[in-house]
Amino acid sequence: MDAIAGNAGPDQTPHHRVAALSVENVSHWFGKRQVLRDVSLHVPQGRVVALLGPNGAGKTTLFAIVTRLYHSRTGTVRVFGCDIHQDPSRALASLGIVFQTRTLDPDLTILQNLVYHASLHGITRHQTQERCVMLLKRVGLAERMDDKVRNLSGGQARRAEIARALVHRPRLLLLDEPTVGLDVASRSDIVADIRGLVREDGLSALWATHLLDEVDSDDDLVMLHEGRVIASGPVRTIAQQGDLTATFRRLTSDRRIKENA
Template identity: 50%
Template sequence: MGRGGQTMTDIALHIENLSFAYGAKKALDQVGFTVRSGECTILLGPNGAGKSTLFSLITRLYDARDGRIELCGFDIKRQSLKALANLGVVFQQTTLDPDLSVTQNLRYHAALHGMGRKAADNRIREELERLDMFERRGEKVRQLNGGHKRRVEIARALLHKPKLLLLDEPTVGLDMPSRQAIVDHVHALVKQQDLAVLWATHLIDEIADDDSLIVLHKGQIKADGKLADVLQTTECSNAGQVFQKFTQGGGPS
């Protein structure tokens, strides 16, 4: 199930015929899809589906020999710097320095993107205020709870104003209020800033009615499209049923 109506200017991520193997074991098999600006795309798949491999290829932790990845029209192999400049990432495992303050962590990230101190501090204030974290900017990261650390990581990922945000299970281990706050915040960003989001999650209730859905199973895409269209085509009543239909009841992860 494909998606129509895209123009080249609003496609934040385009993947075509992407395959990857660990030795003889194929992790991804001719995967292809697009993510548009102003669109939140949810990536569902059980353990071993290929989600982590896919994210590693998009971020260039791994290099794919087969297939093509474009970020905002830039080929990730031939135009790596321009492509990755459009990308913000929140990994499943926290990558903040626990012994630095919130501001110090964010300033370090801003410097890596070539931002001057004044511009960086303005952006830090803007993103932390948006997440109700500005008053905690001087605290060391180790003093923060899991939900607040996630907020800082989202702020960090957005400092350089990327066009595409990758979220790898960003709410794992969080309590319900913290989880809901992040879900609401990200979906608001999609609408307010025309941001493109690719969100890997195993939590069905994090999917909004106007999201797009990709189901990945054994390295292949089994469903891809706006949630309402996928439900209609598969004759399912919700995303959980779609997942069960294409993964033979395997538990999402």
């Protein structure tokens, strides 16, 4: 079976490994309302970084900036060292994206959705058919590939979106609340799928979530609250006495107290 991830480029030698994603001092406004304030974060190659924050923290806005749906007012974003504004085609080619909102065409089959996505990246049906089937096997949907998306469960649709995001062999996955609306078992399956891809195929992943139980103790963590990064580093370092929930509550409470003082 071929590897899921793309081939390593010249910037990934063992002695010079740039970050898979580098966000530096990014701010953004909607009108007069500032929703991101000097946000900086880094996703190392081959790692999961959890972007943890409550609803409204700015996670989706940050993802929209990284994917160039929005243009940031300040700051820089680089994907494997490539600036998304100076060379967007090259930068975006390395990204696989699973948005919070569902984006599969419900009237197409799973396989048709993947093949169509491949065509948008200039990959012909002949070139991509085998890969699409392989990816669907990987996420446990090979037997459903000819089913229309509208007949899938929420968890199955999410797994199909993950497979679609991998069709063009990206090296970095962006996942914006990928388990929202799913039951506990489906959530667990999605988490396991993503961590398996990172562990076995060398992908990097930025996982946005508001659910603390989706953050692993071995992850790197960025806490985002009201558009600001309030903590960043290994989970084991940030979580005082091993209690991430209590730490998150304290940090967000401290922030509100300071701003209201």
